[in-house]
Amino acid sequence: MIDDIRVGVLIASSSIKRGNKKTLLFIVFVLSLIFMNLVFLPSMIGGMTVLFTGIMQDYPYGDIVIEPTGDNTYINNADNVLQKVRAVEGVRAATKRLDVGASIEHKQNVVGVTITGVIPTEEYEISQYPYIIKEGDFLGELSRDEIIIGSIISGTSTTFGEIYDDLGETRVGSLVDVTYSNGVKRTYKVKGIMEGNFELVDLNAMVHYKEIEDVYGLDKGKATSVVVRIDEPGTEDEMKAKIREAGVNEQVFTWADKSETLIRQALQSLGAIDVMSKFVGLIVGAALILIIIYINILNRKKEIGILKAVGITPRSIVLSYAFLSMFYVSLGIFAGLILYLSLMFYFQANPVVFYETMEIRPQIDVMLVIQSIVTMLTLSVIAGTLPAWSVSKESILKAIWGR
């Protein structure tokens, strides 16, 4: 067997060293494309998934959101809930929010909005709101007569400008009149304009939590939601259970539970496309690898016959082709990896823009890359072995002289 391997290596290496370099280049090129095909589309789909899920997590729901039970408008003891939640291992941060309906008026323009009362200092740990202020600043601890409005409301959204009503020319420093759903009127100065390029965000407005408490005359500790971020992405369901176990009796949802049907469906169909593209990529890849190696072996039929005729064992011959095709495929994977990574870098720097504003940056899925490499190497052994084996089974005369 050792001799078989040594001879197999000799045959393979001499064929690589002195074989046709153009053929080698072509084979490696095709193999690199096969590899790309296996990993590229899933990376793009991964990027889309991250984009969608990111929005749900970064703005309305966090990783886990706790909402009042039944018909209750408020969680009554939100501070108590917060205390319990924060004590759960694996929870990174939590905050409470108060969502209310209101209309905003500025120079005869009126827009209906949801106003969220937030605790500004806590939001930095919870959401992206503090980081998407495109003009002005986010709310501070003492902001009581100040408001953050979404760019659609302010009329400065470049994306959604035409579709929705807006307040006209609202800028940082403009005064707006807010009429809350209970009829209370307040005047606020616009402290900042936020833009997430997503309706859910840009149609929203935000004031200090205490402001809502005040306007609605709420007792301490009321909230419409408690938003939780966790340490380990992907453990949402376990964390949800842990939070329940910690004695939280309100309704507990993961971001995925809460995601609108549309997005859930989108994610589902993306998942299906992902699986299909991987499957098709694999089948096509396997077929191509087999064909390439098979043609290569057919071209060397005579050589195989000669090797056999002079006493080289069929096993060495089969091994040599397994080595050979492993070498081709390794080079192909290497070239494909370089191609893939350069494309990844390119798209990281120049994301694909979706719906005009959603930037899709492909995600490198290391597991998938490793899987693809292993799959291709395995296929290469099969692709090298099977045809060589079938040719080496042929009679010597037929292999050498064709009859």
Next chain:
Amino acid sequence: MIKVKNLKRYYGSGSTTVKALNGVSFEINKGEFVAIMGASGSGKTTILRILALLDDATSGEYTIRGLKVSSLPEAERSYYRLTQVGYVFQDYALINEMTAAENVYILSMMEGKSKKESYKVALEALEKVGLKDKHDRIPDELSGGEKQRVAIARAIAKKPDIMFADEPCANLDTRNSEQVLDVFKDLNDNYGQTIVMVTHEPWHVKYVDRVITFKDGVMVGDEWVEDR
């Protein structure tokens, strides 16, 4: 050493059957240098391939040193080809991507010799055919005659019990042919190498001990060469 009995080899079937060998029996003993002669199409290549275990007879018996090789499984035939039988093809049959030395030493490696040892054996063999200085050339860089001499080196390197050569000089000029035949004779005289060579050339007869003549798939002559 070699014994064939009523050997037949038919190609095709039905009305198109070609009876390339139609009942051939002979014996070749150790140390003989035998020439197989005969007109084109008389079955010389066919018998040689069967003797060298490259082809199977349709019927009949073939034994090497008493062992009935005609019914051996392929793995053992392969071992026989590697260790007991040398074969020189009419058309060189070298591996184009290997150097002259590699073409020769791959067999020693197959036999389990170290790379260094194999290389030494290969160089010795190449020296015998006068190509030591061209050991690192690939076949494309050699003339037809040189290629054939590499093929001969490959066949003799393992010092086989029996060596077969199918018109080994078909592509060589007289001078080169003499060189090759001298190598054969040297092997035969000094190492007792058994050689069976197919040839067309009447003047080759002076190198051999015995001439077997074929005609239309049967043996029509078997003569010992007297003065050699």
